Every structure is written in structure tokens, then in C-alpha cells.
Amino acid sequence: MEALKQELKEKIIDVLNLEDIAVEDVNDNDPLFGDGLGLDSIDALELIVMLDKDYGIKLADPKEGKAIFQSIETMAKYISENRTK
Amino acid sequence: MKKCYINGTGCVSSQKTINTAFLQDIIVNENENVLELSVPDYKEVIPPAAARRMAKGVKNGIVASHWAMKEAGVHNLDAIITGTGMGCCIDSEKFLKALIDNKEEFLTPTSFIQSTHNTVGGQIALGLECKAYNFTYVNGAVSFESSLIDAKMQLDEEEAATILVGGVEENAEATTNFLQLTGIIKPKEQSSYSVLDSDTTGAVFSEGAVFFVLEDDKKETTYAELNDVTIYNTLEKEEVEAKLESFLKGNGLSVNDIDAVVLGYNGDTLYDGYYTILADGVLKNTQQLYYKHLSGEFNTASAFGLWVASHVVKLQEAPEVLSVNDVKAAGYKNILLYNQYRGKDHSFTLVSQC
Amino acid sequence: MSRGVAITGMGIISSIGNSVEENFNALIQSKPGITVIENITTVHKNVIKVGEIKKTNGQLAAELGLAADNNYSRTAMLGAIAAKQAVNNAGITDINEFNTGLISATSVGGMDMTERFFYDYAESDEHRRYILSHDAGDVAHKIADQLGLKGLVTTISTACSSAANAIMLGARLIKNGKLDRVIVGGTDALSKFTINGFKTLMILSDTYNTPFDNDRKGLNLGEAAAFLVLESDAVVKQQNKKVLAYLSGYGNANDAYHQTASSENGDGAFLSMEKAFKISGLAPSDIDYINAHGTATPNNDLSEGRAIIRAFGNNVPEFSSTKPFTGHTLAAAAAIEAVYSVLALQNGVVYPNLNFKTPMEEFDIVPQTELKEKEINHVLSNSFGFGGNCSTLLFSKS
CATH class of the missing domain: 3.40.47.10 (Thiolase/Chalcone synthase)
Structure with a gap:
């Protein structure tokens, strides 16, 4: 689980071009959207593709992402329970 | 009818044109077929969080518009009008490559969103939270002049008092390669690439973003009055002189009233004849200037031309590096610009001292 | 603004018809043009529906009488067909008789060809002629060529509002006296680029689009072109033109x-x-x-x-x-x-x-x-x- 969290942090920084943010800056329970990392709806769509491409999880409705992408913690939990690759 | 004044300019180009005196740090590079951008300090103007998705064209547009607005001392705009012939090539290519390479799977939206032609204008508006009129013109080498025509009409009709108008192009890998394949960009290893003494076809390309603040009021920062702009989709070489004269006549002027002409020579032997026919003819005794040896060719390079003309009028000085012929005007009251691209998209622009 | 700017001609080609009359008949008979995609090969074929014009590029080229080695994008061909109709509808026989302009609008331009030949261009010169039809302005140039129009030609691209803005600019140019007559409108062909783009935004419906419905699932993409002829009051009066409506x-x-x-x-x-x-x-x-x-x-x-x-x-x-x-x-x-x-x-x-x-x-x-x-x-x-x-x-x- 810790490895997955670390991996997610690295991926998010890379995929979303968060140049000024280091892995250490992201806490497991920090909100990813809004006040935390400041991600927005376009980033959510990027993360949906990441779930599909890297973990074999398909979300049909972007609204489902809201609960999953609350934090690194929630993302890691969802991925470990639902991943197909 | 209200007048139209150029009250601020911002220029990102292959030359160092931000935070420097006019043409102070010029380098005439005749060794490259694509001139590299002189990258401005983006961080000074764009917060990193906002910049993270932006390709360089968008960033250059924001930087150039920032400096233009700062110089003119304006914060609120009644219109944002952008010209870009090729649009946001980098993100277009990125999305298209991903689409082909991944066989339409696992595509993400960011580059698609950013590929839209009006990304620069939209992002400037978003950054300024400006809800005003926002247009983007995308018609080759008259993209910028179309923007000027639109802006000028709105000032004339008093629909707007302060307008941001500019031209942006960015180079992207595949598009640049394609333009080399077609010979529109001169082949590599054919240097040196002199614009005026060229004996080859094609042009040296580059990229850039040049923005202007146009207002209906003259102020301390005013460069020049923008008197008139007109465009033609296609002209024969033999037709240019008559069109030029009728353009001047429409402004109550004749060729004798023109102190200097800024010509769009780009070293393409197939089409520079459009300029020489004027230079050797009706404009023979007029001071002739050129600029694409500094800026490179691109669809909105003529915005760099207007930037040059605006400075010449304001400073009443034309640096030697711009000279085509030996004629020297006593002063610069009226400057005419003429540009065309591969025999299409002709434009005449007139600026004057005020 | 008094009554506004006179509209004296219209032309259109869309998935519901190849003329103004066909489009109107489909609208009043509730005959939609949303179908499975046929002209483009895409992996999304079975999960999207589109408003596609059921004519191949070959058929469109034949309609325009283009040579076999033409470099018209589909967008340009659709635009040329609609613009010609509009000019005919306005009864214009000499396109350069008055100071006439063309304001086109497109979002994809020649992307339909670029996406097809993107990797071929480097390999062979067979399709390289399409490199120069990629940019949006080429579409307007092609339409102007087809009309024989010489004058003010420009293009607007502000995504899905583009054609409204082209019409707006045309009206301003007439009101301002810069033009006597202007052909205004827009054209966009379907492309893999836009299909996949909207797909990534997750706003493509997997069925027929249902505007203003609580359970709406997104849009169907379509392709079309339409142009209008706007004329000054002076031209309308001089030629005793029939005015279809005013842009007010x-x-x-x-x-x-x-x-x-x-x-x-x-x-x-x-x-x-x-x-x-x-x-x-x-x-x-x-x-x-x-x-x-x-x-x-x-x-x-x-x-x-x-x-x-x-x-x-x-x-x-x-x-x-x-x-x-x-x-x-x-x-x-x-x-x-x-x-x-x-x-x-x-x-x-x-x-x-x-x-x-x-x-x-x-x-x-x-x-x-x-x-x-x-x-x-x-x-x-x-x-x-x-x-x-x-x-x-x-x-x-x-």
C-alpha cells in the first residue's frame, strides 16, 4: 500500500505537470482538489485515464471520480481493491 | 469617428525584445533555417500552477500581452482579439500523435483542450477574468491584420475604448518538418540565409507573440496612430501598385507622403517580387525597411513589422539594421507596411506620428 | 441599428440535407440525421453516433468539379458547396461586382487529411500536397477560389461559436461601410481528432443526444457547412433584392x-x-x-x-x-x-x-x-x- 501511494504521488506530479511540487510535499490525506493540490476537473479526466491505462479500472461517469480522487489515501484504497492490472 | 492609438506593445520573438531598448540586443542570424525563440521569463508573469498546461505559444501570448498592458497602464479591456495562422500546433500535434500511436485509446483531454485556436485569447481572458469580446482570427498571414481591422472598427464605432490585439505563432516539431518537406522553410545546410540577397526559394522561419494595446485616447505612452488596415486574399504582382495607391488615397495620402515603407521580404525568390516591384517602382525614392531577417517568417510576423514601425514613429529613428535602400527620411510622419505570404494574404497597414 | 443587416442568400449542407429546402423539410418532418459513422474508420464506431453527411470525399470533389490531384480538405469542400449555394440563392452573377468579402469559420480546418497522412508525409511525397491544406485559412482561400472572389477574406476560429462570430464580423464590415456584400458562415468536417477529443472530455453521448433533458448524456458530433450572404441597404435597393431576413x-x-x-x-x-x-x-x-x-x-x-x-x-x-x-x-x-x-x-x-x-x-x-x-x-x-x-x-x- 505504501509503495502504491508513493507511486501515485510520483505519477500525479508527472502526469499533471506539477513542476513546483515534490513527492514529500504531498501527504496521504491532503485533498487533491480545491484547497489541497489545487487540481481541477481537467485533471480529474487525466486521472480517470491513468486509472484505465495503468490499473485497468474503467470509470464510465466522471462523477464517480469525485469520491475516489479525494486524496492519495482514497485513491490507493480504491485502486488496490479494484485493479485488474 | 474616434481615432485609434497604439499605446502599449509587448513582443516575444527570436530577438531579445522584452525588457530591453528597441533593437538594442539584435543578432542577425543567417545560419539557421529556423530561428530559435528568445525565451522570456515566464515565471515573472504566469503563476506556475497556471502555466503547467500551457504550450509556449500560450505562454508567449500571455507574456507579450502582459507587457503591452503594463506599458499602456491598462487593467480593463473592452476586447481581446488574437491572430494566429497555425494556432496551437504543439498541443494539436501532441494529441494527434497520441491518437495515432495509441490507436485512439488512453487519450487524455489536456492537449485536445489546448489545441483549440482560441486558447491564447481564452487564457488571457481567464487570467484577467475579462468577460469582454474575445475573437481569434486564423487566416494565414492576415490573421493579425484581421484582428487590427476588427479592433479599429470597434474603436471607430465607440463600442470599445481599450482593446488588446496581437499575433501569436509557435513552432512545433512535425509542422516544422512538414514545412521543410514542402520547401516553404528553406532546406537545412543551405546557409547563409540572407533575406535580401537570397537566390533560393522558401524562407527562414521562426515564432513569436506580439501584442498591442489600442485605445481611442492618446496618452504619454502612445507610439503612433493606427490609421488604416486593409487585406486582399490574392493579388497579381501587377495589381499591387494600384491597390497601394488606392489604399493611400483612401487615407488622403499619396506615395510622396510616405516617409518609410516596411516591407515583408523573407528571402523567398518565388514571392519577394511582390516587394521588389514596388521597391524598384513607385517606392523607389522612399526609405525602405525590412524586419524578417530579425524575426523570421511566420504567419503573424507582420505583427513584429508593426512593432518595428511603431517604434520608428515613436523614436523618430530607424536603426540601420532595418534598411533596405539608401534613402533616409528626414522624419517619420507616415509609415506604410506591406506584407504578403506566398502571393496570398496581402495587407497594407498605415501608421502615423501623432 | 435600424432593421439590421439584410440577409439575401443562404446555402447549407448537413446530415439532414444537401440544400436549404432539404434541411427545412427534415426539420418540419422531424427527420434527424444522427447515425452510425461510415466515412471515418474509428475504434469508437459502435459507441458513438454522429451527424454525418453521407457523401464521400470523391463525391464531394466531383460535385465541385475538382481535378483528381486537388488538395481540398473535406472541410473546404463542404464549405465551398454551401457558399456556392448561398451566392446562387442571392442571385449573384458577378462576385466582384461590389466590394465583396468572405468570412469563414472552422475549428478543424484540414485536420481530416492531416490525421490520415501524418506519418506518410515524411515517407513519400504522394500526399504532401495536403500539408498546405491543414491550416484553417486554407479553407477560406479554397472557398474564395471556388467563388472567384478577390478581396477581404478571413477566418475566425473560436471553437463552437466560430460561425456566429464570422456572421458578426460580416455585419460589422457592412455597417462600417468597409464592404457592400459579404459571404459569412462556417464549415467543419468530422474528424478522428475531434471525435477523440470530445471523447476524452467524456461528453460524447453513446446514444441520441437529448438537449435539456434531465438524463442527458452528452453530445453527438456532426459535420456541416452553411453560408449566408449579407448585403448593404444600398446594394439591396440598387438591385431590388429580396431580403430573406435581417440580422438585427x-x-x-x-x-x-x-x-x-x-x-x-x-x-x-x-x-x-x-x-x-x-x-x-x-x-x-x-x-x-x-x-x-x-x-x-x-x-x-x-x-x-x-x-x-x-x-x-x-x-x-x-x-x-x-x-x-x-x-x-x-x-x-x-x-x-x-x-x-x-x-x-x-x-x-x-x-x-x-x-x-x-x-x-x-x-x-x-x-x-x-x-x-x-x-x-x-x-x-x-x-x-x-x-x-x-x-x-x-x-x-x-
Whole structure:
């Protein structure tokens, strides 16, 4: 689980071009959207593709992402329970 | 009818044109077929969080518009009008490559969103939270002049008092390669690439973003009055002189009233004849200037031309590096610009001292 | 602005017809043009539906009499066909008789060819001629060539509001006396690029689009081209021209909220409608029909609906989106809907908003779902695009 969290942090920084943010800056329970990392709806769509491409999880409705992408913690939990690759 | 004044300019180009005196740090590079951008300090103007998705064209547009607005001392705009012939090539290519390479799977939206032609204008508006009129013109080498025509009409009709108008192009890998394949960009290893003494076809390309603040009021920062702009989709070489004269006549002027002409020579032997026919003819005794040896060719390079003309009028000085012929005007009251691209998209622009 | 700028000709090609008459018949007979995609090979073939013109590029080229080695993109061919129709419809025999311009609009330009030959260009010179038809301006140049037009030619690209803005610029040029006559409109062909782009935004419906329905799932893309001829009062008088309708108002504003999404309250849409009213001197109560942007994405219809309520208060006139007929034709949308607006004025009809079942929970307004005949004097047409670009056009009876 810790490895997955670390991996997610690295991926998010890379995929979303968060140049000024280091892995250490992201806490497991920090909100990813809004006040935390400041991600927005376009980033959510990027993360949906990441779930599909890297973990074999398909979300049909972007609204489902809201609960999953609350934090690194929630993302890691969802991925470990639902991943197909 | 209200007048139209150029009250601020911002220029990102292959030359160092931000935070420097006019043409102070010029380098005439005749060794490259694509001139590299002189990258401005983006961080000074764009917060990193906002910049993270932006390709360089968008960033250059924001930087150039920032400096233009700062110089003119304006914060609120009644219109944002952008010209870009090729649009946001980098993100277009990125999305298209991903689409082909991944066989339409696992595509993400960011580059698609950013590929839209009006990304620069939209992002400037978003950054300024400006809800005003926002247009983007995308018609080759008259993209910028179309923007000027639109802006000028709105000032004339008093629909707007302060307008941001500019031209942006960015180079992207595949598009640049394609333009080399077609010979529109001169082949590599054919240097040196002199614009005026060229004996080859094609042009040296580059990229850039040049923005202007146009207002209906003259102020301390005013460069020049923008008197008139007109465009033609296609002209024969033999037709240019008559069109030029009728353009001047429409402004109550004749060729004798023109102190200097800024010509769009780009070293393409197939089409520079459009300029020489004027230079050797009706404009023979007029001071002739050129600029694409500094800026490179691109669809909105003529915005760099207007930037040059605006400075010449304001400073009443034309640096030697711009000279085509030996004629020297006593002063610069009226400057005419003429540009065309591969025999299409002709434009005449007139600026004057005020 | 007095009556506005005279519209004297129209031309259109869309998935519901190859002429103005065919389009009108499909609209009043509730015959939509949304189908499975045929002309483009895409992995999404079975999960999307589109408003596709059922003509191959070869057929379009033959219609225009183009040589085999032409480098026309599909976008340019569709545009040329519609623009020629418009010029004929206006009874113009000498295109350069007056000071005439062309304002085109496109979002994809020649992308349909670029996406096909992207990797081929480096390998062989067989298709390299299409490199120069990629840029948006090439489309306008090709249309001007087809019309024999020499003069002011330009192109606007502001995503899905592009054609509204082309029409707006044309009207300004006439009012300002810069042109006597101008051909204005837009054209966009379907492409893998846009199909996949909208797919990544997760706003493509997997079935038929249902504007203003509570359960709407997104849009169907479409392809189309339409052009209008605008003429000065002097030309109309001199040639005793029949005026089809007047463009009486226009407005453009920016939502300045998000790159792709519209604001919750539809600020940009509200402002563009307000500007159009101001220019025309008309009041919301004068409007008899709203041809809505109504793309059937969750975001657009909510934002637009709220903006309409803000602009019209409790007296929202009959409104409908014609996107269930044609799909969302992007940069051409405002031009084809301008043609539909003029036809609504001429024939006194409100088109049905097809596929509507359930009112939206956020507000009380519902679209007109049946064809309705009534006297129509003024139509308002909205078009909104990425980058927060919002445009409104007002059309009035001649």
C-alpha cells in the first residue's frame, strides 16, 4: 500500500505537470482538489485515464471520480481493491 | 469617428525584445533555417500552477500581452482579439500523435483542450477574468491584420475604448518538418540565409507573440496612430501598385507622403517580387525597411513589422539594421507596411506620428 | 441599428440535407440525421453516433468539379458547396461586382487529411500536397477560389461559436461601410481528432443526444457547412433584392470561468444575449423563438438554461435545440442554426427539440417538443465554445 501511494504521488506530479511540487510535499490525506493540490476537473479526466491505462479500472461517469480522487489515501484504497492490472 | 492609438506593445520573438531598448540586443542570424525563440521569463508573469498546461505559444501570448498592458497602464479591456495562422500546433500535434500511436485509446483531454485556436485569447481572458469580446482570427498571414481591422472598427464605432490585439505563432516539431518537406522553410545546410540577397526559394522561419494595446485616447505612452488596415486574399504582382495607391488615397495620402515603407521580404525568390516591384517602382525614392531577417517568417510576423514601425514613429529613428535602400527620411510622419505570404494574404497597414 | 443587416442568400449542407429546402423539410418532418459513422474508420464506431453527411470525399470533389490531384480538405469542400449555394440563392452573377468579402469559420480546418497522412508525409511525397491544406485559412482561400472572389477574406476560429462570430464580423464590415456584400458562415468536417477529443472530455453521448433533458448524456458530433450572404441597404435597393431576413443584433462575451466548461450561472451567455439586445434595440419580450446552443452536455444545458432564465425572467419564449437533428457541428453550428433561424422567421415555425423526456430538476423551463406554427418576428440564436466564448445572434423578419 505504501509503495502504491508513493507511486501515485510520483505519477500525479508527472502526469499533471506539477513542476513546483515534490513527492514529500504531498501527504496521504491532503485533498487533491480545491484547497489541497489545487487540481481541477481537467485533471480529474487525466486521472480517470491513468486509472484505465495503468490499473485497468474503467470509470464510465466522471462523477464517480469525485469520491475516489479525494486524496492519495482514497485513491490507493480504491485502486488496490479494484485493479485488474 | 474616434481615432485609434497604439499605446502599449509587448513582443516575444527570436530577438531579445522584452525588457530591453528597441533593437538594442539584435543578432542577425543567417545560419539557421529556423530561428530559435528568445525565451522570456515566464515565471515573472504566469503563476506556475497556471502555466503547467500551457504550450509556449500560450505562454508567449500571455507574456507579450502582459507587457503591452503594463506599458499602456491598462487593467480593463473592452476586447481581446488574437491572430494566429497555425494556432496551437504543439498541443494539436501532441494529441494527434497520441491518437495515432495509441490507436485512439488512453487519450487524455489536456492537449485536445489546448489545441483549440482560441486558447491564447481564452487564457488571457481567464487570467484577467475579462468577460469582454474575445475573437481569434486564423487566416494565414492576415490573421493579425484581421484582428487590427476588427479592433479599429470597434474603436471607430465607440463600442470599445481599450482593446488588446496581437499575433501569436509557435513552432512545433512535425509542422516544422512538414514545412521543410514542402520547401516553404528553406532546406537545412543551405546557409547563409540572407533575406535580401537570397537566390533560393522558401524562407527562414521562426515564432513569436506580439501584442498591442489600442485605445481611442492618446496618452504619454502612445507610439503612433493606427490609421488604416486593409487585406486582399490574392493579388497579381501587377495589381499591387494600384491597390497601394488606392489604399493611400483612401487615407488622403499619396506615395510622396510616405516617409518609410516596411516591407515583408523573407528571402523567398518565388514571392519577394511582390516587394521588389514596388521597391524598384513607385517606392523607389522612399526609405525602405525590412524586419524578417530579425524575426523570421511566420504567419503573424507582420505583427513584429508593426512593432518595428511603431517604434520608428515613436523614436523618430530607424536603426540601420532595418534598411533596405539608401534613402533616409528626414522624419517619420507616415509609415506604410506591406506584407504578403506566398502571393496570398496581402495587407497594407498605415501608421502615423501623432 | 435600424432593421439590421439584410440577409439575401443562404446555402447549407448537413446530415439532414444537401440544400436549404432539404434541411427545412427534415426539420418540419422531424427527420434527424444522427447515425452510425461510415466515412471515418474509428475504434469508437459502435459507441458513438454522429451527424454525418453521407457523401464521400470523391463525391464531394466531383460535385465541385475538382481535378483528381486537388488538395481540398473535406472541410473546404463542404464549405465551398454551401457558399456556392448561398451566392446562387442571392442571385449573384458577378462576385466582384461590389466590394465583396468572405468570412469563414472552422475549428478543424484540414485536420481530416492531416490525421490520415501524418506519418506518410515524411515517407513519400504522394500526399504532401495536403500539408498546405491543414491550416484553417486554407479553407477560406479554397472557398474564395471556388467563388472567384478577390478581396477581404478571413477566418475566425473560436471553437463552437466560430460561425456566429464570422456572421458578426460580416455585419460589422457592412455597417462600417468597409464592404457592400459579404459571404459569412462556417464549415467543419468530422474528424478522428475531434471525435477523440470530445471523447476524452467524456461528453460524447453513446446514444441520441437529448438537449435539456434531465438524463442527458452528452453530445453527438456532426459535420456541416452553411453560408449566408449579407448585403448593404444600398446594394439591396440598387438591385431590388429580396431580403430573406435581417440580422438585427449580435453580441460576444467571454465567460472567463474555465477553459472548457461554462460557469454555473452562465455569465458569458447572459452577457452575450444582453449585448445582442442592446445592439438591436429589441427587448427579451420581442423574441418569439430561441434556437438554443443546447448541446445536451450536462454542463452546457444547465448553464445556458440558467442564462436564458436570467435574460428572459418568467417569460421565456418557446425554445429548442436543433442538435438532435444535426449533431453538434462545431464551428459550423452557428451558421446552420442561422439558416434554421431565418427559415423559422420565413415559415412561422418553431422546430421540435427531439428526444426530450424529463424536465431538468434545476429549473422549470422545458423546450418545445412538437413542431409549432406561429407568427415569428424575432429569433435569438446562441452558440458557445471552449475558451469561454459565448455568442448570440438576433434575426428579424424582413
